[in-house]
Amino acid sequence: MLVIEPDFTRRIELPGVGACPRPVDIDQGLTGFSDLVSLRIYTFAGGMVIDGEAEKDELFIVLMRGTIDVEVAGGSTHNFLLRTQSGPRAVYLPPHDRYRLHARSDADVAYARARPRAGKAKIGLAVVGYADSLSIALSTGNGGDNSTLLALGKAAGERLIHLCANDGGAIGVAEQQLHDWQTLALGRSESGDISLTSGSATVLVVAAS
Secondary structure: OEEEOOOOOOEEEEOOOEEEEOOEEEEHHHHOOOOEEEEEEEEEOOOOEEEEEOOOOEEEEEEEEOEEEEEEEOOOEEEEEEEOOOOOOEEEEOOOOEEEEEEOOOEEEEEEEEOOOOOOOOOEEOOOOOOOOEEEEEEEEEOOOOHHHHHHOOOOOEEEEEEEEEEEEEEEEOOEEEOOOOEEEEOOOOOOOEEEEEEEEEEEEEEEO
């Protein structure tokens, strides 16, 4: 069990964009995981256009804040609008598919990668249960209502639990307490029950089984 702090001074050079903040940069060298490859969260300025690809991984692009367009190209091309306020919040890419992301506003965007078992030759929007070996869940808890957050903690396998706090929100996971922008890494045998301890919070759970 490992609590990982963000680094708000970290900048990553992106082609055609320049230096871009990447406060969360978690990979297997840090976690020791075998299947869950990475969780990286960027802060994009409105107007940025990002080109990338899934490479050999399964990839979820998850909107944490703001509004983005994502065009995905593989066997065919699809366009998706992701907004914090309503509608889908994630896009799934199977291995080797490409994407173009357009930040319509300032946006925090998470990239979760895992090694596929078989891969899926399809594209779609999902928050839970779409991919092969990679799964994600995203939910906001308020006040004393912990039912959804507790359900998020039941994921099996290697897990990363990331917190975006609202109004001083904090969550408890096993014996740890997470605050804004912190991430908890849990191995396959470690408990992941999540409870909201104060305020409100949005929780992203990434798991590879």
